[in-house]
Amino acid sequence: MASRYMQSTSQALVMPLLSAVRNDGTEEDIFEEDLHRYTRHRWVYNELRRLPERYLKFDLQQLLKAAVAAISSQGARYCIKVLKCKEGLNNKAYLLTMDNGAEVFAKLPNPFATREFLHDVLNIPTPRIIAWSADQNNPVRAEYILEEKALGKPLGRLWQDWDKCPMKDRITIIEQIVEIERKLTSTKFVKSGCIYFREDIPDSDALETNPPLCSSILERFTIGPLVEKELWRGKKVSMDINRGPYEGPQEFVKAMAENEKKFIKAYAPPPPAMVPPQSSDDTHSPTLHPDLHLDNVFVDPESKQITRVIDWQSAAILPLFYQCRVPTMFRHQGPVSSGMTIWPKRSENYHSLEQDEKEMIDNLIGSECLHKYYLAITHNKNPGHQAALQLQDDVRTQPTFIVQNVERSLLDSSPCLVIFNEPEMALYAHEEENRGYVREILTLFRNNWRLPPDGSIESARFDEIQNELTRMRDAFVGAADNEEDRLLAEKLWPCQDATDI
Incomplete structure (x- = not known):
């Protein structure tokens, strides 16, 4: 032995x-x-x-x-x-x-x-x-x-090859993903948080679901604090904030707001307000895949059946409106026509266009069709998820709509409740001009080099991009007319080290 x-x-x-x-x-x-x-x-x-x-x-x-x-x-x-x-x-x-x-x-x-x-x-x-x-x-x-x-091949290796195949291959994948999401959203949990083994959290209660599942199985699990990185990064690591579990959607939203208030008071200027939903419908707490992209789905190339879904490490039980989204691999990168009966069409001059222009139009139409097909299947097979997607859109867009149209609801004779003096207006105009410069720079980074806001790039491209950024920064700062403008340009340059808080 x-x-x-x-x-x-x-x-x-x-x-x-x-x-x-x-x-x-x-x-x-x-x-x-x-x-x-x-x-x-x-x-x-x-x-x-x-x-x-x-x-x-x-x-x-x-x-x-x-x-x-x-x-x-x-x-x-x-x-x-x-x-x-x-x-x-x-x-x-x-x-x-x-x-x-x-x-x-x-x-x-x-x-x-x-x-x-x-x-x-x-x-x-x-x-x-x-x-x-x-x-x-x-x-x-x-x-x-x-x-x-994982059995099969990553969907990312197959997806582009299917461009030359019938649309039914992609539709098959969409239908399977929606079925997986239906299973996930049909299981409702009493609390929000992350799933743990009970042995890892002393004196914890057994997991509860609605409808109830086998008690002998649920006895092994419990719900504990969230492991979401935003609650554990920077100064928040040492802060006494509420990471869960939470009794319901309202407690979850309130905790997120209270956490931010503590953080703002200690370290930061105010971020945009977080708006909770007003309806209790479809706000139950399921768990969904946090990052469903092509390389996280494995597929049998012959049968087109999903064999494995990987990378669940940051999955959590949260209110559905907070985590629902159209999966990245089906999401159209552009405006999507509203309504289930309106589908994208080719323009009248399509046949007179060059071949590369036709291919670009066909790709855009195909992308939007996949997005809308996902929404249509979700509407039919997983209506709770569809309702949450709609709620999420309303929460995101309605405050903007209200602000944009508020003056229409005010009487002409009523004075504005907030008054700005001339120096403040001049300062605002100057700041808006500076923001415009930064927006142009960031847009250039994104369009030319696919550089995201966090500054991360593939290692093989680092030297090339870094050299270009250095050249652009020197030109940007060098265009200043005087020392004051030069210092301002250095301050405005977006790609520079900052302190995390």
Whole structure:
């Protein structure tokens, strides 16, 4: 027995081949330190703050030993290859290949209770878990999940190929996604928060659902605080704020507002107000996938059936109006015509256009049709979700509508309740002009280099973009007529390090 243990231990300590997936899907050799570092993106500002936030130290050999032990019954003795997959912003994933060809997917860190509830209770096609630890005080020195490799292929690899196929292939996926969302939204929870195992939260109550599910299953779970990053970042880490669980939608909205009030009082200027819904309909708290994009859905290329949905790590039980959205992969990037009976059409001069113009129009029409088809199927099969989507739109747009049209409801003879003097008006005009400059710069960044507001870009493009930004900044500041304008230009330049609060 002792010799067998020593043999398996020594085999586990063999250093496997280390590699990483490039953005183009090819692989490259890496060093062990690259497994811990965040390498998918770099930041053109605040990088010295962003990279340490995403650095994860763990014991590689102990992780490999745990993986070998988890599938030793399949004949695995040691790991021969560690492939670092594309990283999420807050977690890392590795594909571990064993000496017998078996493959294990490792994620660090990754909440487990929600995944087990979705898989075992709601029958959502998530990858099967083979081993896990929710306590970072383990030999690996980090929370981890070991799971089966997801069956099928990422939908992102297939979606564009289906451009040349009938629209029915994409429609099949939409219908399956809506069915998954129907299962999720049909399970109503009494409280809002994140799902935990009861053993991890002392003196906690068993999970309650409506309609009630099997009590023996629910006894294993409870609802605890939210792990949403916005509640744990910057100065909020040490603040005494309400992270849940919450008794209902109103308590949740009130807690979010009270948290912000505490934060504003201590550190920050006022952000935009948060507007709660007035109707209690469709405000129950289900759990939905927080980031449903093409690479998080795995599909059988032949049957077009969804085999696995991955990356549930930030999923939470929240009021439906707060988390509902059209999935990214179906969302049209542009205005969508209202009404279920109005569908986009080609223009009258379509046949006289150049081929590339026709293709652009066809792509736009196809994109909007997919968006509207998702809404139509959701309306028919998951009306609660559709109502929440409509409510979300109302909450977002109605305050703006009211402000834009308020003067129409005022009597002409009534004086304005807020009065600005001439210096204040001049200051406002000057500030608006400055904001216009910044908007133009940000629009240029987005259109030319696909640079998002947080400044994150693919690592391979960092030097190119950084050189362009330096050139543009020098030109922007150099165009100032005097020292005062130069200092203002330096202050207005959007890509510069700032202090997180």
